[in-house]
Amino acid sequence: MKTRLIFVRHAEAEGNFNRVFHGWYDSRVTEKGHKQAKAVAERLADLPIDIIYSSSLTRTLQTAQYIADVKKLPIIRTDKMKEINGGDWEDVAWEVLPQKYPNENYTWENEPHMHQMPNGENMEEFYNRLMKEVMNIINQNKGKSICIVTHGTAIRAMLCRFYGKSLKYMKNVLWHDNTSVTIVDYNDENDEFQVVLEGGIEHLGEELSTIQNQEWWQNYMESRQKNN
Numbered sequence: 001m002k003t004r005l006i007f008v009r010h011a012e013a014e015g016n017f018n019r020v021f022h023g024w025y026d027s028r029v030t031e032k033g034h035k036q037a038k039a040v041a042e043r044l045a046d047l048p049i050d051i052i053y054s055s056s057l058t059r060t061l062q063t064a065q066y067i068a069d070v071k072k073l074p075i076i077r078t079d080k081m082k083e084i085n086g087g088d089w090e091d092v093a094w095e096v097l098p099q100k101y102p103n104e105n106y107t108w109e110n111e112p113h114m115h116q117m118p119n120g121e122n123m124e125e126f127y128n129r130l131m132k133e134v135m136n137i138i139n140q141n142k143g144k145s146i147c148i149v150t151h152g153t154a155i156r157a158m159l160c161r162f163y164g165k166s167l168k169y170m171k172n173v174l175w176h177d178n179t180s181v182t183i184v185d186y187n188d189e190n191d192e193f194q195v196v197l198e199g200g201i202e203h204l205g206e207e208l209s210t211i212q213n214q215e216w217w218q219n220y221m222e223s224r225q226k227n228n
Contacts, residue, residue, distance in 0.1 A: 001189070003138050004145040004196075006049065007182040008067070009152050011037040012210045013059035016178060019094045019216065022059075023086030023120065023153075029062040033178065036208050040179040041066035043203035049073070050144040053137060055081040055151060063179065064149040071147075080133035083151035087120025094216070112156075113167040127157045127167055134158065138186055155182055155199075162193040175220070177201045178210045 011033035015022030029037065040063070049071050054064035056077040064075045089097065089104075098105045107115040116122040121129075130150075137146060152175060160169045162184050176182070176199035183196040201209065211217040 001143045001187070003142055003186045003188070004048075005134070005138070005184045005186065006044070006047065006145065006147045007155055007158075007184070008040055008044075008063065008147060008149045009155055009176055009178055009180045009182075010055075010057075010059040010063045010149060011040075012178040015091075016210050019214070021086055021089045021092050021094060021097065023083045023090055023117070024057070025086070025090045026058050028058050032208065032210070033059075033063070034066075036179040036204060036210075037063045037066040039203040039208060040181065041070045043181065044147070045070050048145045049147045051141055052076065052147045052149070053078055053081065054149040055079075055083070055154075057082055057151075060149045060151065064147075067147060067149070078133060078137075080129055081148060081150045081154065084117060084123070084126045084153050085120040086117050088118040089120065110171065112170045123157065123170070124167060126153070127160070130154055130158055131161055138188075142188065152176060155180075159195070159198065162195050164192070174199065174224075175211065175217070177204060177212065179204065 011029045013022065013029050013033060014027040017030050044067055052064055052068055052071065052073050053076045054060045056079045061075065068075050101118060104116065104118060113123055155176060156170055156173045159173050160167050163169065181200040182198050185194045185196055206212060
């Protein structure tokens with residue numbers, strides 16, 4: 001039996017706009033973020049969705065509400081699909097992290113599977129939390145089309161499993177824009193996932209994109225091209 005998972009990254013939130021690390025820090029969606037959420041809800045309007053789950057953080061719930069309004073479905077909240085617990089990184093500007101936490105910043109950028117948030121979660125704990133919840137959701141909704149609104153790091157980590165790779169593969173997975181759509185099918189006969197779409201942002205365009213209009217993203221893509 002095939003179960004479809006439609007992952008949506010939350011809309012642009014205050015941390016994305018201000019370039020501040022927000023894991024469990026509970027920021028809200030920006031003005032642009034509301035426009036992004038409306039756009040992704042319109043994109044999903046004609047796509048079959050039977051049930052909606054969301055991380056319990058405000059930015060994901062605000063995003064999910066647009067989809068729920070279009071689909072006329074309730075939102076099931078789950079703490080287990082929250083972003084990684086950043087510990088001492090919470091609400092710290094990205095530009096400060098390399099100076100204040102050089103070792104942790106290195107693993108985050110280069111070896112994310114080995115990353116340990118100071119006084120927070122490590123990546124393996126985070127990944128196991130996410131995948132356990134995903135399998136719980138699948139087992140409760142076999143054969144359905146499930147929308148899950150979650151977070152950027154969460155989607156990158158889970159894609160390792162969806163591609164049949166170890167967590168080491170995470171450094172090869174791109175960051176996806178706010179309200180990006182990733183579709184994955186799960187076949188319970190062979191316990192395998194198939195990635196149908198990764199990080200789709202056709203509903204945004206350049207005007208509504210968050211990362212394409214930020215300097216860090218341009219530097220990030222240039223660095224990847226050099227290393228490849």
